[in-house]
Amino acid sequence: MTERSGWARFQEVIRRDRQFGLVTEEKSLALLADERSERASLMRQSWRQFRESMRRDRQFDFMVAWKDLELDVSHGPILYVEDLNVSFDGFRAINHLNFYVDAGELRCVIGPNGAGKTTMMDIITGKTRPDSGSVFFGQKIDLLRLSEPEIAAIGIGRKFQKPTVFEQHTVFENLELAMAGDKRVFPTLFARLRVAQRDRIDEVLCIIGLGEQVRRPAGALSHGQKQWLEIGMLLMQDPHLLLVDEPVAGMTHQEMDRTAELLLSLAGRHSVVVVEHDMDFVRSIARRVTVLHQGSVLAEGSMDEVQNDPRVIEVYLGG
């Protein structure tokens, strides 16, 4: 019965707020509706958990599966890529790659064309299946067993090299679609935008500076604006790990600085992996840099260390 009394108390608080003119009538109704649907979904979720736990045949598996899906970063790294191999028609795109990213880290990955940067991201996000090797998210979650949407759902977001936004949708709709939440079919069909969610979208619109364009179709945006929109979609997803492929291509210097600022601000709360060709940009944000070459790690360290590494110099200048 605490559930109901909690609900009653919430209603009481809202009513009082309205009486004192703290919230408008419209806003209060919206708040109530939000709260109700939140509670209902909580109830549904606990009921589902209960049902699941009652399945005798699955008891043990279910325990494992449940723990699996919880991100465990107790040992430091959030991403473990170990002994990864993949080849396309005999061409080894990834060759015994080992790569770790710590929780909260901002990591830059550089490397010449064909070094395997994009392929690595494809594997992490489930687009490409490797020939061998393992990719773990935290301690427990085996990414190779999950599909793209599942990987997205557990908190890995990706921005593509070529900005891909939904061109027929408005900026607002793009952000709305990317927003974290229940993305199954029926909840999506009946989804209503809650006040808190609308606020979040407004917030992100501010961050990416597209407040003016909110009703414009994304297809009508400039290249740089699309880049920003895609970063905004990434923010809406609120992932633990962000994979950002060439975020500043086609941006002006000012925009680049803002992007650098944004990525730096994300680090700490989120882990960020940035693939970028623009060395100035990399220097402006990088703490640790990984150099990929021919599908494996050539060097790793601070920007200065990497830049003075003779092998890196050879690859970039002598190769």
Place this chain on the structure above:
Amino acid sequence: MPLTSPLPCRPPPRWLALWSLGLCLTWSLALAEPLAESLLMSSDDSATAAAPADRRPVAEPTAPAPPPGLAGTVDPAPPDAPAATTLPELAPAPATGPALATAAPAPADADDAAAAADLAAALAALTDRSFAVKEQAVADLAASGDPRAADLLKALLGGDLQARASDDRVVLTRRHGDGFALTDPLTGSDLGQVGRREVKRIVVNNRMRTALRAGIARLTLASPDPALRLRAAQETLTAPDPDSAAAMRERLPVEDDAQVRVLLQLGIGVADLGDPEPAVRLEGIAALAGSLQRPARNALRTLLASETDAEVRAAAQAALADIERLIEWNRHAQTLFFGLSLGSVLVLAAIGLAISFGVMGVINMAHGELIMLGAYTTYLVQGLLPNAIDWSLLVALPAAFIVSGVVGIVIEQTVIRFLYGRPLETLLATFGISLILQQAVRTLVSAQNVAVSSPTWMSGSLQINPVLSLTYNRIYILLFALAVFAVLLLILRRTALGLQVRAVAQNRAMARAMGVRSARVDALTFGLGAGIAGVAGVALSQLTNVGPNMGQAYIIDSFMVVVFGGVGNLWGTLVGGMTLGVANKLMEPWTGAVLAKILVLVLIILFIQKRPRGLFPQRGRAADA
């Protein structure tokens, strides 16, 4: 209506009519088969040849070796007397065995005059009223071994040997105007013309007919021409009797043609089955073992029906089972051939599609209609060259290639050019074009199917053995499909156009940057695919009905082949087409044609789930783009 309807009071439903038609067909086929078998047999019987060829007939040990070169020369004398005398002991000749009785007195060293006199006497006896006398005369003629005797017997069988009313002289008659022209049957000298009433028919009864046939067979068995001997052996095999068996026994030792030998051995084997002695019957069974000839099977079955001796029964059963297994294998071979044949049709129909789809990403729903145009081109070419049907296809091939190719280029230039990169819309637009082409043919030519004739060299069939025959048109089309495939492969691999086509297929922008005129390459590629459709149409006109709707029948199958084989890979189309063809035909005996087709479609749908890019997918980065 050959059968009573099970539903007598209702109007006969369509299926009943079909059923009875089918029954009629089956019956007539069953009746015609032995005949067809004997007529069509023209090649080495591989299965029978595999049976031990050195198995000698019973008569062999006692028969003296034939004089060298005997078979090659005219052999006026009947086989040697000793052989003839041994025969009655071995072959159970009935008591009234006239042939043997008269064969004996004809000595090997008899001079020509005596033989001619015998012949004349026998001829004269034909005018006798008594059938017994006439039979005897026929037997005498057959036994004479005279080179003219076979013709005489044939003439008698055909009713051309008649008696002149005035003097009862036997003459050879030939219709001439209102009456007959007469010639002397022995000398061939002209005996003038007489009216219709002035000759009497020599009446021939059924027994005489049998004896005549046996006699002819026996005489032709000794003919110098191996082809004639082969025919004669086949004829005697289909209607074996003790007389012809004896003739075969006589012939076997001197026969040097392998095919004829095989048949002679079979015939003797069949005759042996009727022997009262089990050991001889076992010999007969051994001679028949492994033979695919229908008479061999029939003889074994007849034997089994009445056989009492356990050992012989077992041997006959084993032999029969063996033969049936062989037949089964041949049937499998036939199914495989039909499957490959269907596969070649599918490959022909699909390969042009594979080019436009694989290289240009264009879904050409009008492909079937381009095939149809090719078939109609064949029809028109044949209309222009009514006297050269045999050569018409050779003219039609380039003509169809040009007609369909030009139509294809026109389609590309007027419609598809504007729709690149939008495959679903090219699908709709080309579908519209297909409707227009269909209706155009209906309006300009006819809504009915048109008749396309087959050249003579494509009709008939290659008889591998009595149960396995491959029709020439299917063989040619199979070879043709492979040839088209090879040529296409060469064009794509070895020519400048092929290089440009592949370059455009892989990276259009880069190819253009390198100076490839991609618009021109597109037009030519599409034209090439369309032209091949036209060529396919020429081939299909030899197999199926040519009508305005024929294209539609192929379009879905063609797409299935391309999708199954994998886009952008010609080998995929070849393997895919052949696989689907064989799968279809393999399933047909179990499920029937329609269900087999449905199953194949369902299997492809399931296969696509498993391998969305077909058997031979493009891999790597390019495929992800």
Place this chain on the structure above:
Amino acid sequence: MGLLRSMKGDTGGLVLLAVLALVAILVPVLNLAVPADNPWHVSTFTVTLLGKYLTYALLALAVDLVWGYLGILSLGHGAFFALGGYAMGMYLMRQIGERGVYGHPVLPDFMVFLNYTELPWFWHGFDQFWFAALMVVLVPGLLAFVFGWLAFRSRVTGVYLSIITQALTYALMLAFFRNEMGFGGNNGLTDFKDILGFDLTARTTRVALFVISALMLAMAYLACRAIVTSRLGRVAVAIRDAEPRVRFIGYRVDRVKLALFTFSAMLAGIAGALYVPQVGIINPGEFAPLNSIELVIWVAIGGRATLYGAVIGAVLVNYGKTWFTGVFPEAWLFALGGLFVLVTLLLPKGIAGLAGQMRNLRRRRGEPTAPLPDTATEATP
């Protein structure tokens, strides 16, 4: 109401619904209340013809939902339509009872004719209307579900999907042509007598069927509109435009496709079920691939991804077909083929997009027209 909110901004849809309501009231009145010799009288034949157009419009709506909004060019929707039709046809067959030619109390005529001794198992239950009505949506829905589950899970997209949907309807056509299937083979199901006890030849029944068709069309329109204006609808359009991207933001693309495809197949089934009692026959010809492609062109002509465009296209093309086959039967295929070509080349947005296209042309007269974005295609293989 959510449904009403979803109509906001959909002028075309509102006009369409208004016209539909008007027609649904006016046509019955003009048929039933106006005497036959009055020029305003609408003949029962016309009522049935209009009813048929409306069921086609419903079918086109179903296609537009998956093609216009989801990018799935199904060349097999005719199959779902025909399956719904067969389910209804089976009910109508069972209603004939002893009035058949052979007077068998249970077995339909063709079964007596083919020497069936008892009803095949799948014919049981079809004597009940509720059961048949359930099957009208369940059978196409189930087929679409199984087919879609297989296809979408393994990411068969674009032209590959189109081709295998075409193979699906082709296989079904071959199957239904077989007498052994137990659906009347070549002749299909026909000679219906009555539905729910109402005589099918009666004028009032015809009018009622017409009104029901109009109602179903309106309801389906509202339902589709509700879906496409929901977040799921936006996800669908996102899938159409950039499928991989949708996956990377966490939507199960295969499930979204499956849900909408199944729903669309059910709509098609309902359309088929309304079609059969009005035309009085269902035969395997309805499965012909040609039909399925033809109905795609209705949508293309009307304008895809507008919903109301699909309805306009279906009615216009079918009216054209009726007119042509009456006046120049030879020319119909030329006209249809020409429509296919012209619409894809010149009217990629259909009639519904015509106004916008004209406006664009006028605005940038002199400039070359930019290529219109192709919204419904996948990456070429």
